[in-house]
Amino acid sequence: MPPFDAEILARLQFAFTVSFHILFPTLTIGLAGFLVFFEARYLRSHDEAWLVLYRFWVKIFALTFGMGVVSGLVLSYQFGTNWSEWSRVTGPALGPLIGFEVLTAFFLEAGFLGIMLFGWQKVGPRLHFLATCLVAAGTAISAFWILAANSWMQTPAGATLIDGHYIVDDWFAVIFNPSFPWRLLHMTTASYLTTALVVSGISAFYLSNGSNREVARRAFSVAMWGMLVLAPLQIFLGDQHGLNTLEHQPIKVAAMEGNWETRGGVPFHIFAMPDQKEQRNRLEISIPYGSSLILRHDPDGIVPGLKDVPVEDQPPVGIVFWSFRIMVGLGFLFLALGLWGAWARWRGTLYDGVWLRRLAVLLTPAGFVATLAGWFVTEVGRQPYTVYGVMRTEDSFSPTVTGASIATTLVLFLIVYGGLFGAYLYYLTKLVRRGPDPLTTRETEESPEAIRGARPGLVVPAE
């Protein structure tokens, strides 16, 4: 192997930049929905606590959205700089999906985000609410197109590879390719679940230290209702998505299960150290028939094995196997939190249980971990292909770009993104510590109609 292996470096770089990017949309897709809910409640009830809540979370939304924009811009050019062969071959099928994302989602979000953040004094409350709804719609539409594109790489359909590039015969089949509906539902729910965890965690933090009680209670309550509904829903969707993968990408499922031989009565490994060289697992701790039961609903059901394909066509098993366990483990932990919250609510101790609050605070970032783990399962599980079964990763990167250039930009990305992430966390912590701004007296007493400034603390500096 040469000192700079361009393919490995390009893969590392893309894995890093795309993983970094997805953290931010994961929060903004869900948070946009929460903001719509908060503002709708305020408009209906005129209860100012909802407005205070909106104003607080919209700041976190803006900060996160900005990070998503700049890290997303990078990706739209990185396809070409690092993956020019992939771009040329799949461009005719995937290009329009990405183009539609820009046209129908990015412009919508960008156009109305300004009004959402700065427009309170410029437009009426109803128009402002419309802007919030349109931004939320934009985030959902964006997810629709990019997940259609990603799913097509997992389960290509509706296009034929002729003369070195795809020619599309059926756009409906391209967009609604076999894995798309489940992936879209699974990711959107992941987004809302992650947001519910962030909202409940930060609210639990306020409940614990006794600050901002009124708004923290409301947010905690909303988020815990969310957990109760979303966590079991997500487990169901994940199961369906897995069955869909079993049908279309059996080798990925074999890697998730750590199963080498295609056979019936396959156990579920709670723990194992997959050894790809030896083509077997070490140190297995298993539930007999578990895997067959989950995947085939039959203890003797046949589960595909990795050895069905030669080693060079297998994905890196260890990463897929362990990412899958992290994701599923966290998913059940989220379910436990949701059930615990419901139990506490029924007993009337939702806001007072010390351990419930502690668990909520602890799980604040856990949704991001689960989401990333899920993406590792599906993306690493697709290897060694970029377009599953058709185009190999080694045939996808830019042949003329030198390893040295990719190495240089990779190091720069590590430094720059590391620094940015530090700054993001620093300012996020600052926002959380400062807490929601109460409405100023001027707003509440002198001119009730002035309760519109999205960022009142800035118009009237505190000092």
Next chain:
Amino acid sequence: METLAIISGAVIGIAILMYVVLDGFDLGVGILFPFAPDGGSRNTMINSVAPVWDGNETWLILGGGGLLVFFPIAYSIALPAFYIPVMAMLFALIFRGVTFEFRHQAHTSTHLWNRSFFWGSLIAAFMQGVLLGALVQGVEVEGVRYAGGMFDWLTPFSVLTGIGVVVGYGLLGATWLIYKTEGHVQDWARSSAVVLGGGTLIAMVAVSVMTPLLRPAIADRWFGGVNILYLSPIPLLTLALTVLLFWSIFSKRELLPFLSSIGLFVLGFAGIAISLYPNIIPPSVAVWDVVAPRSSVIFALVGVAVVLPMVLLYTVYAYSVFHGKASEHGGYAHHEHE
């Protein structure tokens, strides 16, 4: 298919032109940032672009995305060819973009984000100019792949176009500020616009002289036969707009300097398009050589025809919500004292 290829090329051209004009003025505001008279003016400057910068930058994604849609082969040739300037531009845009939120949250580190805003805007503008020059001077292609080295883009010509775009964006930024500010910020923007207007003019003349010297084909396009007659409105209009620009600055018009600067950019863009047509990657790759398959082009063009008018409508609406003078407070108001 030729017609489709030309229409597709026009769509990319419009996206890039929209980007250059719209993000041009907010990058220009960033380029002028350290020269502002005081901290208060900097707040006003950043507030004048805060509600719209994100939408402006989206045109850049449309340009890149559009190239992948309509000309995937051109996309896969150009981006590896321009690897270093593209990456440098992206890093610069990251620093520029996060400034809006971070600077607003910052207290003691405001100066840090002021720098990030300036350098991010400056380097992004310079790299965009370099990319323009690198494209115009031509790219080595074999079959469907780039065949040159990592540094082919770097020439005196591309450095010149880089400087030209920095100065030109500065002019757009300064004239935008004449329109959006008042008092001493506006006075300062006016005097900056005069200097930058002069600089833009020099850069445009220099690039116009050097471009036909790059390749006989370009010289022939402009001066061959009676072409010079048909094409003479472009230099003449440029001259007229330059006069209008300076006159409107000196006679204290508020919107007209900005519109004249936009006009200059549109004419410069038209000049480049005329020099390159029908090549999307000069000197040898024409739009119809690399256009995407018919099914992709038609699908995307229908989408563009339906959605783009709506985008333009609500973009105009979003701008109109924030019409009038930008203030030091409100928006991303931030108390920087100097």
